[in-house]
Amino acid sequence: MIATLWDLLELTLRWLHVITGVAWIGASFYFIWLDNSLQDPPEWKAQQGVKGDLWAFHGGGIYEVAKYRSAPAQMPGHLHWFYWEAYSTWITGMALLMVLYYFQADTYLVAADGLVRQPWAAVATSLAYILSGVVVYELLLRSGISGRIPLLLGVALLLALVYSYLAHMLFSARAAYLHVGILIATIMVANVFIGIIPPQRAMVRALEAGREPDAAAMGRAKLRSTHNNYLTLPVLFCMVSNHYPVLYGHRFAWLLLVYIIFVAAAARQYFNLRHKGIHRPLILVTCAALYILLALGVAWDSRPALAAGAPRVSDAEALAVAAEHCAGCHSAQPSQPGFVAPPAGIVLESAADFHSYANRALVAVSSQYMPLGNLTGMETQERELLLNWLRQMSAGGAVSSND
Known part of the structure; x- marks a missing residue:
């Protein structure tokens, strides 16, 4: 019963997070389109x-x-504000982070070979990681380089590399991608809370009092809003990335993430220019080409290869490990509580079953995505044995149980 209620809590928070996120993104995209589409x-x-x-x-x-x-001849009696969409998205997102990662830190947040091994320390490190990123962004924005676009982009790229690499050193691979997304989303919410709404309220007070509003403050608010617009697509990618261990489980996962973030932000530039009547399809073509290049590179690099001197593994040895750590979920009749059918319909009970899903299993096992949360306690040597067997199988060299 407790497990069912916990799953329903997760579902509810995830659902609310998606709903509020759609509202926030919709408002952001709409107002950027509106500003860029205004005519004289x-x-x-x-x-x-x-x-x-x-x-x-x-x-x-x-x-x-x-x-x-500045203001109409008479201020309206009711003025609509747009900020609760942002706040609600962040609140539900942080609640979901707590339920999924903080309350289950030893399973999902802590990396077996990471710098932080204790669950409580991982949670504290997560909060410090997010807060530090917001502080660094604020310092950067207030340093005066925001108007020097090439320099700003260069510094942003450097910081993205540092924070992506740091996330992969501190947290599990799956949690690392998510933390970069949470960091960006928190920066966006801080933009609303610190740099957009306060100047807007000050402008309204000045207009109502018959004073000239602070044009510079409103310009900075507009800049933050523009930053949020470019950061939206990268955040969305990070939010769905936990379904794709082929990326976050890659040996250069931290670099791939930054690459995709900048490609996604660049793609947004096409739409922002298009709203102004400037049609530059080469931007989208270039971004698509860069993404395809990445996909081909990841696919090429994921080709299974046996390490020199790697021991040969028999079917019997590998299936014994699989029976203990895989079959609980991936069997015709799962024994793992909460599963009434094998996830994604994938059954892994025989060598033939594994042969059908060898490449997918390689990614899932090597990235430590499976066993899910390592609930079965798979040891390092067991994981390596299974990986060697899958590499043999993918390379066409799997041996029989009689060898």
Whole structure:
């Protein structure tokens, strides 16, 4: 009963996180599109203080949207604000992190060969990792280089490499990708909480008091909003990456992550320019080519190869390990509590079964994604034995149980 309630709690938090995330991303994309799509208003609107306007058709009606240079002649009685989407996404995301990784740190957060081995220390390190990244971003943003785009991108690339590598040194491979995503998402929420909403409220107070608002502060708020727009796609990738051990289990996983982050952010540039009427498909073509190049490289590098002098492993030896650590879930009738059918329909009870899924099993076992959370306590030598057998099998050299 407790296990079922825990699973339902995880489901509920994940569902809420997706719902609030969709609302936040939708608002972010919409307002960037709106700002970039505004046209010069007719003279009579300009005389009323309108900076730009837009006409749109949606939901069976025509909408007219106008953006003022500072304020309308009379402030409205009700002004809509957009921030709870961001806060709710972060709150549900952190709650999900606690349920999945903090409360089960020894299973999902701690890496067997990582720098941090104790669950409580891993949780403390996780929080410090996230907080430090936000502080570094704030210092960078306030240093004055935000207007020097090439320098800013260079420093951002360096920091991304450092934090990605650090995450892989501190946490399990699966948790490392997720932590980079959480760090970026926390920076985005901090942008809203620290640098966007306060200047907006100050602007409203100034307008209501008949004072000139701080244009520089609003410019900085706009810059943070733009940063959030470019960071959205990288965060989404990190959030779904835990389903793909072929990437986070790679020997250069930390480098692949940074590569994908910058390709995703660059792809967003095409859409932002397109909203302004600037059509540059070469950006998307280049990003697609870079991603395909990465995919081909990862596929080539994942080819199974036996290490020189690696011992030959018989089917009987490997299947004995598999029976203890794999068959509990991946059998026709799983014995692992909570499973009524083999995950993804994958049955691993015989050598023929493993032959059908040899390459996928290699990735899952080598990345320590399987056994899930190492609940069965697979030892290092057992893992290596199974990996050697799978490499033999993938290379066409599997031996029989009679050898």
